[in-house]
Amino acid sequence: MAEKALAKARAKARVACLLSGNGTTMSALLFASKLPDCPYEIVLVASNVPDAPGLKIAAAEGIATFAKDHRGMSRPEHEAIMDAALRAAGADYLALCGYMRILTGDFVSEWAGRMVNTHPSLLPKYKGLDTHQRAIDAGDRFGGCSVHVVTAELDGGPLLGQMPVAILPTDTADSLARRVLLAEYQLYPRMFADYVGRQYRADWLLEQVRMRALALPEVADRDSHGSPGWHTGGKSGKYFAYFSERHHGEPHIAVLVKTSGQDELNALVERDPDIYFRPAYYGASGWVGIILNRAGVDWEHVSHWLERSWSTVAPKRLAKLHNIADEF
Template sequence: MSDNPGPRAKVAIFISGAGTNMAALLHASRLPGAPYEVVLVASNNPDAEGLALARLEGIPTFAHSHKGVSREAQDEAMEAAALDAGAEYIALAGYMRILSEGFVKRWEGRMLNIHPSLLPKYKGLDTFARAIQAGDSHAGASVHLVTSELDSGEVLAQLPVAIAPDDTPEALAVRVRIAEHQLYPRALADYVSRGSDPGYLLARVRELALALPETHEKESHGAPGFRVGSAKTGKFFAYFSGRDHGRGRIALLVKTSGVDEMANLVETQPDAYFKPPYYGASGWVAVILDRPGLDWDHIGEWLERSWRAVAPARLTKLHDAAEMFR
């Protein structure tokens, strides 16, 4: 967890029962440097024990029974409570309901779940019995993003737990639960912090930049830069700037049409752009990466536009032709 005291991500936790993983997330959120705070604990079961625990700890709660209502109506009620609480992320912690496709889509990339197996093994139920029956050496837990396909979203973190020769599903479940309580808070903290992690942001920029034709990475004044063309004659079309350059923000430097456009972007959208030292006089602009709600499609568009500004005509023509057949 980071020791930086910046704004903390707001998380709603959905539960159906005792809420032990919820408690692990909640207590971890109160450790120094925790990058998230729990703003709501909500349940489809008004009698869930975890609701009482959350109230005891001073956390707002919400309950809406799923009995007699459609899946969509249940999700709408839970989602409304999360939004009213200001939640930016949802953590499912023993929430025993299949979610509607629309709800999952609206929270794509912002909803996490923990599953008691080493995914992609043993999606669904009875994971411990299946692992023992298969003769596996380890069971474990996985934290993953929630998608419309059950237990199939990107795995963010895993923790293996050894299976004893004489293990039972019940005994194994107890040990895996302890592992879950260690894993989930760490995985959630890492995930909500990624937007201020230079390593994560550089990796995303690198993936987008190097997907453009005939590009390569080359360091420039100690910072990663991206060029189009040969190693000898290539031209830079983007630079990655860490907090040591400019305003203490993580940024992507790209070419605009000139100083006037750069100045207009900086003046009208100061939360998204700033004039980079040295480069600004040439019409480059710094696109701030460590900000909430960053649109990576927009970053990709900036990279392609900047690439086009310096790429040879033969490459831009080939790229346009390839795009037509996508």
């Protein structure tokens, strides 16, 4: 039973790839996804070029494809059609794989934090085009590639990783480009897997909970029986949340928060067993576990529960001040 629950909790992140050409970087991601323990699966390969060779590669591997020619359409109109296909496929993340379209700020905003790209330079150097020739002309010893989160700034999102490639004295832009592409095939799948896989790592999940818990008034970290916890109200204050990493044989990494009692706890677990569970020890006291090591965690939902749990134990003076602040 625990093994089945763990497998469900570790459902892979669903990824859609966007391309306009041969699909070589898409292929690197695709074949990496077939390796054991890869945290993502590719559910769709989409293109603005209906006869893009990359679509044929994906189809041959059993991956769903979608194409819509952008010609004769406004950028927002085309993006709306692409976006609908991506969402219909259930994509959690987007991987840009040689998608030769500049994306609007609205599209990027809709996928903020969930879209990744690779660029053939050591960013922040040489954003845009002609990266290899620019590196050679500058007398650089190394070219290379970067993987980054996509933001509205061209090639300007947070870096996930880089790989330098030595520039030879005889290099042309084409010869350097061929070696940088080989580096991209290695770097992109690794950085992408690390990025989407963080949602299953206890250290990353703990930091997400800690950041939100400490944002509440007069909250301090305090371990409880070896587990991270958060309390409010000073030294004599009370706990309102605990971090649980598969304690008591449970398959979950979770945050434990207070409910109003057994009736609410039972109703939550019965209604949404993929989100909530009864903790082996704390459940007897009306605490519920919110499962974190799963795809698609709603962090606003987690923040709501942390705040609600905090309000049940916070001194009245703090709760009153917090409620007044919320009104503004």
